[in-house]
Amino acid sequence: MSAGRPGRGLVLTVAVVTVLAAAPAAPASVALPEPRERSAAGLLAELRRLYRETEAATEAYNATEERLTEQRAEVRRLDRRLSDARLSLRDSRGAVGRLARQQYQSRSDLSPYLRLLLARDPHRALDQAHVIRRVSRERAGTVRRLAGSERRADALARAARRALDERLSLTARRGRERDVVRERLRGVEELLASIGDDQLRRISELERERTAGAQRRLLASGALGGVRPPTEDGAAALGYAVEQIGKPYEWGAEGPDAYDCSGLTSRAWARAGRPVPRTSQEQWKRLPRVPLGRLRPGDLVVYFPRATHVAVYLGAGLVVHAPRPGAAVKVSPIAANPVLGAVRPDPEGRPLTRYTPVRLPEGASAGADEGYGSAVAPGGGPGAGADR
Incomplete structure (x- = not known):
């Protein structure tokens, strides 16, 4: 081919471009059709992938559902313990209230030492002092029980709140995972709907052959x-x-x-x-x-x-x-x-x-x-x- 003269290939290319340019343009919104014929092996691989993803999503849902079941039981257990702790706290507060009233009613400005010196029977006074000390220890125990009941009730209330928050979080996660499973299943259903009966039979045969091998x-x-x-x-x-x-x-x-x-x-x-x-x-x-x-x-x-x-x-x-x-x-x-x-x-x-x-x-x-x-x-x- 001599220089300066267009070759045959170039002439053909120019002709094709000219014809395409003269043709009316397809609307931008119209998608080109996908090839109708897809290999059975390719379809089988796609179906297996979709089923595998569906099963993985299902097992994730199952794991969350199991954890949610456990968490519901934990919330119920903590609620029962919190209810018992609040009853104990109410009893402790009642005991402290009675103690306060008793102390107010038996109030005296004399010290135990002066009461002992002024007693007509010092031996009896010593016995009374022993009783007083024992009562004091019981009163101190009542106060300690109140403080302990308050601490337990507060701790259980916080734990119950955390458990409830976790349950709500798991409920939300379960909902998201349920949606993922449904989305995967829709993908399977849409692919199956696009496959003709003959192709579906060929896919089944191909999978049986692969399994047998x-x-x-x-x-x-x-x-x-x-x-x-x-x-x-x-x-x-x-x-x-x-x-x-x-x-x-x-x-x-x-x-x-x-x-x-x-x-x-x-x-x-x-x-x-x-x-x-x-x-x-x-x-x-x-x-x-x-x-x-x-x-x-x-x-x-x-x-x-x-x-x-x-x-x-x-x-x-x-x-x-x-x-x-x-x-x-x-x-x-x-x-x-x-x-x-x-x-x-x-x-x-x-x-x-x-x-x-x-x-x-x-x-x-x-x-x-x-x-x-x-x-x-x-x-x-x-x-x-x-x-x-």
Whole structure:
């Protein structure tokens, strides 16, 4: 191409620019449509992210709800103690008032020494002096009790005020966290509404394929070890969890009609006589850890880096859990979600010498773990009312 002559590419560029300039401009308020075709893998990744964020928000709500329950009990306890202290203070003030009246009525300008010298019977006077000293000590004790009652009442009043302020703060925080859960669920619902049936089927197939692959790799690695029997309490907790199969997931729910993930595990172990923390994070934080190779039925399997999901180990590489909104309590492969680790609520328990594996109801594994259905909890979810 010689210098000074426009090349073919430049001519084409000028022509395109000319045509675009002549075309009418699109209104500024009209947004360009998003691409209609999105990959199933991308949609699956987005759904998993939204569900994970929803579950994290749910567990934060559950933790605040548990703390609020404890704080309500603390407020009631302090109120009862303050009421008792005020009754004691009233009694002390009455005793001091009577003491003041008695002192006024028995008032004398003579000192105890002069009264002793003027007494007709000094021995009797000495006895009276002893009684007077004892009465004086009792009067001093009455005054001290009054001062102590006042201090206790003041301290309890301050503690009750702080406890009430904390309860109000927790109530406000619970409301904010409830709103975050609802916002996350709306995000899931909006994404699901934008996905066609064919794509949704492909997403479900893709997740099942990924779960099956992760399960095969985990079992092939030998990380789960051999078969181990549960303890008596572990068998009871697992039995309760299995009885809940088919009941819907509902965020913040602890049964008996619906559950979220940690609502199921905490209720199962409570029914076994071993209360555990309410949330998956606290279960992971406070319960003794156990290697996957030593898992036994009833142990709790915790998922995701932030411990935002939890399930009851069934045995044979399976768990019972409440998966996600739109799904129901079911049996799933242990690798249905990324495993963080496992904890054992009864580390000192002795494994049963005879154990018959729990019998699963028909369709225990039916239904997709992903719960790609209605994401909104009935009635707007728990905690919709005012502080109670």
